Amino acid sequence: MEEIFRAVYCEEVADLFKMLGLFDDLMQGTLVCSICGSVITATNFRAATRKSGDILLSCGREDCYNQFMAQELREE
Amino acid sequence: MDAFKVILLSIEYGLPYAAIAALFLMVIYLLKILLDEHRSALWRGRLYRAAFSLSRKREHEKKFISNDINGRINLARQKLHFGKELLPKSVKVEWIEGINGGTYDLKEGEFVVCLNPAHCQEMNIVRLATAIVERTSLIGVRSIVEKPLSRAIDLNLVRNILREVKDRKILDWFFSEEYQPSMQGNVTLSTWNCKIVEIDEKGLFTRILLIELDSFAKKITGIAQRPFMAGEVEGLVNFLYLIATKQFGQDVPLDYIRAYIKIGVILVASTSKMLSEGIEPYVKCLSYKLEKRINTVYVIIFEKELLGKVFPKAKEEFVKLTQCLDKAILDNSLVKKDFELKYSCIDALGRQRGAKCIRYTIESLP
Numbered sequence: 001m002e003e004i005f006r007a008v009y010c011e012e013v014a015d016l017f018k019m020l021g022l023f024d025d026l027m028q029g030t031l032v033c034s035i036c037g038s039v040i041t042a043t044n045f046r047a048a049t050r051k052s053g054d055i056l057l058s059c060g061r062e063d064c065y066n067q068f069m070a071q072e073l074r075e076e
Numbered sequence: 077m078d079a080f081k082v083i084l085l086s087i088e089y090g091l092p093y094a095a096i097a098a099l100f101l102m103v104i105y106l107l108k109i110l111l112d113e114h115r116s117a118l119w120r121g122r123l124y125r126a127a128f129s130l131s132r133k134r135e136h137e138k139k140f141i142s143n144d145i146n147g148r149i150n151l152a153r154q155k156l157h158f159g160k161e162l163l164p165k166s167v168k169v170e171w172i173e174g175i176n177g178g179t180y181d182l183k184e185g186e187f188v189v190c191l192n193p194a195h196c197q198e199m200n201i202v203r204l205a206t207a208i209v210e211r212t213s214l215i216g217v218r219s220i221v222e223k224p225l226s227r228a229i230d231l232n233l234v235r236n237i238l239r240e241v242k243d244r245k246i247l248d249w250f251f252s253e254e255y256q257p258s259m260q261g262n263v264t265l266s267t268w269n270c271k272i273v274e275i276d277e278k279g280l281f282t283r284i285l286l287i288e289l290d291s292f293a294k295k296i297t298g299i300a301q302r303p304f305m306a307g308e309v310e311g312l313v314n315f316l317y318l319i320a321t322k323q324f325g326q327d328v329p330l331d332y333i334r335a336y337i338k339i340g341v342i343l344v345a346s347t348s349k350m351l352s353e354g355i356e357p358y359v360k361c362l363s364y365k366l367e368k369r370i371n372t373v374y375v376i377i378f379e380k381e382l383l384g385k386v387f388p389k390a391k392e393e394f395v396k397l398t399q400c401l402d403k404a405i406l407d408n409s410l411v412k413k414d415f416e417l418k419y420s421c422i423d424a425l426g427r428q429r430g431a432k433c434i435r436y437t438i439e440s441l442p
Contacts, residue, residue: 002165008172009138016172020179047207048188
C-alpha cells in the first residue's frame, strides 16, 4: 500500500495555478491558507488538495502544513 | 622464483575464477537492487544526481528529488515495525506532468506538495516524512486525541523514520526547524512529548502504544465520539509512561482497563525472581489478568547480556524459562500469540539493552 503525493517544483508553482485555473486568483491575492487564513502567494504555497469539490491550500508555515496533511482543516 | 610461479599460476588460474566470482556477486547484488523497488529508486536517485551535477537540467534534478525521497523514506520505513506490520504506508512522489501548459485536474483527496530544489533535499525529505505520518498514522483516533498529544506522537514517528534514513543533515534540519520550534512555548506539547520520548526509548511506542491506538480506532469505528474516549487514550499514554520510567523495585500499575482498551503487561525483568521461583508467578499473573477480562497481554522480557558474560549457565536457564513461559501462556486455549519482536532499548541506567515484546490476544468468553 502506498500513499501517492503529486509534486510541483517550487519555481513552477505559478504554472500549477495556471493549470488549475487559479492563476488570476493567485495574482489578485484572493487565495487563502485553509488553516491560518493568510494569503497564498507563489512563494509561500506549500500544498493543495481537493475536498468536497473545493481546492484547499496550505501556506508555508510548518504548523499549517502539518494540520493540512492531517486534514484538520478550518470549517468555513 | 617460487613466488613468481605462484603469481603466474594465480594469474593463469586464480584471477579468472576470482574475476568470475566477483562478476557473479556483482550480478546478484545488481539483481537484488533491481528487484527491490525502493533500493532501485535510491540508486536511480544517485544516478540522476550525478547526471544533474553534469547537465544542470531541471528534468534530471526533479528525477533525483523524487527517486531519492521514494528510496530513502521507504527504506527507512521498512526498518520500523508496527507490531507485525510495517509502519506507515509507503510514499510515492510523482511530478505533475505537462506543467508548462495544459490543464491539471486535482482529484478528490489527492495531495499536491511543493518541493524545493535539489540543494534543499533534506527539507523535502522531512516534508514528505511528515506528510506520510500525518496522512497514515492515528487513523480513526486523530479527531479524538487532543492536538498536543497527536502532534507529539507524529513528531516522534517522523523522528523515528528520519533516524532510520541515517543522514545527520536531515535530522539536524528536522530538529532545528520543526521539532524544537514546535516545543517552544507549548508546555502541553512538551509534556506529552517527554512522555512519548520515554515510551519510545523503552521500545513501547511502536510496539504497544501505536498498536493499541490502532486497535482502539477499530473498536470505536462507527460509534459516536464521547469525551471519555480522549481520556482513555491519554490514560494509556500515562500508563505506558509509568512502565517506561519504572525504577528497579518500584511498583507501577500493570493493567489498564477501560471501556475499550483493556491491556495487561507482564514484565520479566528480574533474573533472581525467574531463577528462584520459575515461571509460576508469571503464569499466575496471567490467570489474574484473564479474570479481570483483559483482552490483550504484553510480555516484555529484558535480555541478560551482562549475566551471560558472568554466569552463562544462569543466562541459559533464564532463556529456557522464558521459552517455558511462552508455552505455558499458549497452553491456555483462549490465548493466541499475535507477534514477538526483538528490539533494543535504553534501560533506567541509560544502557543499551536487548528486549523482547510478545503480544498475546485473549478471546473473550461468551
